Amino acid sequence: MLETLNNNLQQTVKSGSLQTTALPNREDISLYLISKDYPRGRLPQEEMLAILEKPAYWAFCWASGLVLADSLKRSPNLCAGKSVLDLGAGSGVVAIAAAKAGAARVIACDIDQHALDACRANAELNHVSLEILDDLAKLDQKVDLLIAADVLYDRENLPWLDTLVDYADEILIADSRIRDKSLFDRYDLIDEQQATTVPDLDELKEFGEVSIYYRG
Ligand SMILES: C[S@@+](CC[C@H](N)C(=O)[O-])C[C@H]1O[C@@H](n2cnc3c(N)ncnc32)[C@H](O)[C@@H]1O
Structure with missing residues (x-):
């Protein structure tokens, strides 16, 4: 592996x-x-x-993923017993944290096949079970909770802020890239934390200022 x-x-x-x-x-x-x-x-x-x-x-665990992994440990009720989809899973950090917090079903979704290999390997390393999906449009049924950490660096993903409700009843987004907070006007800001991508990419400090938004 x-x-x-x-x-x-x-x-x-x-x-x-x-x-x-x-x-x-x-x-x-x-x-x-x-x-x-x-x-x-x-x-x-x-x-x-x-x-x-x-x-x-x-190959990195991004500041937003790190903050969400922490949040899911502190508030396991966010995903315990729920079907959860981690959109833009990367290493699978958030999916793994959701599984550890007691989610009933966890799907790791990424368009990058190498990321999906990493999700499989990291799930095995952490003794959790994940389903793998290579395209959000292929999701067979709405999930209870969709989580996305650091996916808005790609401005093409911005329409998700409106369309993710088609895929999930609740949405959690962790982001440190978007300065215009009005883009999240349909979301509640529920937490703000400082974190550093692992390993450190020596990014500007502002990219470590992670906001968590919720829409239910
Ligand atoms: C910066 S990484 C964040 C990874 C992880 N969530 C974390 O916090 O460590 C962004 C990930 O989103 C994925 N991604 C970007 N656009 C996507 C799309 N349209 N559908 C699924 N995944 C996407 C990328 O391939 C990449 O793995």
């Missing part, structure tokens, strides 16, 4: 490798993440293009 993930990673970051990493705020969850000495600074052009073309988002 780890070999497949390393091969996937090296299609993008040639000299990168994964290591099992316990999350700082959730030591009960470990993920296969890029090792913290991953290559930074000026990279050969070929590698830069590969990273831009197919970013290995799944």
Whole structure:
């Protein structure tokens, strides 16, 4: 499993490798993440293009995912007994946290096949069971709760703020990218926390200011 993930990673970051990493705020969850000495600074052009073309988002646990994993532990009633879909699952951090909080059914959804490989591997690593979905439009029936962490960096996903209600009765979104809070006017702001992506990407501090929005 780890070999497949390393091969996937090296299609993008040639000299990168994964290591099992316990999350700082959730030591009960470990993920296969890029090792913290991953290559930074000026990279050969070929590698830069590969990273831009197919970013290995799944090899990081993003600040928003980290904050949601913490929230689901502190408030397991948010997902206990419910069917939950983690949209833009990446490593699967939120899906795993939902399963650990007692969700009845958890679906990890991502358009990136490498992310889905990571979700499978990380589910096994954490002894939880996840269903895998490669396209939200293929969801067979509405879920109780849809959770999305750090998916609005891609402005093409902004219409989701209105359309996700077609897929779930309740929606939780964690975001640190959108400055215009009025875009969330149909949501309640329920929490704000500071966090750092793991491993640290040396992003601007503002990208660690995570807001959690709820729509029920
Ligand atoms: C920045 S990562 C966040 C991963 C994870 N939620 C976390 O917080 O660590 C964003 C993820 O959203 C996925 N994504 C982007 N657009 C998507 C779409 N239309 N449908 C499903 N997944 C999508 C990307 O492939 C990527 O894995």
